[in-house]
């Protein structure tokens with residue numbers, strides 16, 4: 035596929051984009067392909083004719099011979115000299131013609147393998163020029179975040195030995211930075227989730243929230259005490275958590291989890307976050323890192339925000355707490371769900387599974403896959419579009435990653451990938467239907483582990499709200515047009 039031609043097509047279709055049109059792109063591509071096939075056929079015939087003529091010339095006195103014999107020796111030298119003079123000019127003309135093609139005025143030229151390569155190279159160069167790819171920095175940032183969190187958590191675990199507070203497990207990085215792209219031009223925020231499990235003598239039971247009017251799937255965590263009494267003799271064991279919590283409290287001198295972090299018998303998000311925040315604050319002083327880094331620690335009701343800085347650099351980490359559902363990649367987490375989320379509610383989160391999907395795909399895709407560049411370019415053009423979220427674009431992108439053949443993610447097809455995502459976005463907006471990538475998706479790779487109820491759930495529609503609200507729908511369509519427009523400007527001028 036000729037990358038440049040596609041590039042034109044995209045640029046033109048974007049820049050001269052009057053209104054949402056039907057299958058223009060496909061139609062244009064088809065026409066282009068036909069045109070190209072005809073052109074190649076003409077070229078083939080022309081070459082054949084030339085070969086025939088050459089054969090004729092060799093079999094008798096030819097034009098060339100006649101010309102040659104008619105010329106005097108001085109004329110031959112003048113001819114050669116003139117050719118030498120004209121040759122560089124011809125090369126320059128060819129070069130300019132190619133450049134003219136880039137700006138959209140050129141016409142088709144005979145192509146060779148070599149030229150194809152140059153063009154692909156040119157495009158790669160252009161994109162690298164246009165957008166700053168943060169991938170290298172991100173990897174270093176992710177490594178640094180993971181290392182720092184591990185130090186934090188081992189200090190916290192030491193502090194919690196012998197207590198009945200939830201057990202803290204290794205932090206899991208998720209979100210755009212861990213997937214290899216950034217959501218906006220601003221500083222990257224590294225998101226991590228710290229999984230909790232029940233301390234000794236306790237059980238966490240996850241109960242699905244019954245309020246179906248609340249968006250999404252939400253859970254509560256019921257904290258129960260384990261009974262260690264012999265069967266049929268409940269209360270016989272003096273060191274039973276369930277029957278003699280007071281005795282246990284006296285022996286261990288430790289407060290009970292139910293008294294400390296729960297509301298009723300449910301684990302309270304806000305109390306747990308606050309407890310985690312206090313622990314971080316106290317433990318930081320004891321870490322050797324506190325001598326070389328400055329920590330600014332803030333906590334909202336549902337997550338902790340860390341900014342670590344020294345004289346050379348700084349980075350931000352946002353920490354959520356969560357509980358794993360069975361042994362899957364789905365967690366319930368402390369993240370907020372709307373303005374009045376009850377403090378005992380833990381919404382289900384799919385971010386960990388999504389990040390795992392990106393990692394999984396990165397291993398499957400060709401070495402020079404341009405999928406992240408494609409997503410990054412979309413994110414750069416997105417800039418807080420009102421009407422849909424960057425997560426909608428990411429969702430479409432993940433559907434594409436999951437269904438388009440792997441070889442099509444080669445950087446050669448970059449513009450095709452970009453236009454595919456845009457087209458899917460347009461269709462989704464038009465139909466007001468964008469299927470959730472995780473919930474109810476039967477086609478996920480096996481590596482992404484889902485609980486049975488998530489796998490078999492009815493697929494949810496992320497554009498559901500557009501059905502009710504016509505104004506929101508118009509706004510979303512407008513946002514889509516703006517996105518295309520900004521994308522074209524970004525490709526053409528390097529800024530929106």
Ligand SMILES: *[C@@H]1O[C@H](CO)[C@@H](O)[C@H](O)[C@H]1NC(C)=O
Nearest residue numbers: 170171172173174175176177
């Ligand atoms: C990040 O860590 C991985 C594995 O530990 C390593 O292979 C990679 O080189 C590191 N990247 C950077 C940029 O430090």
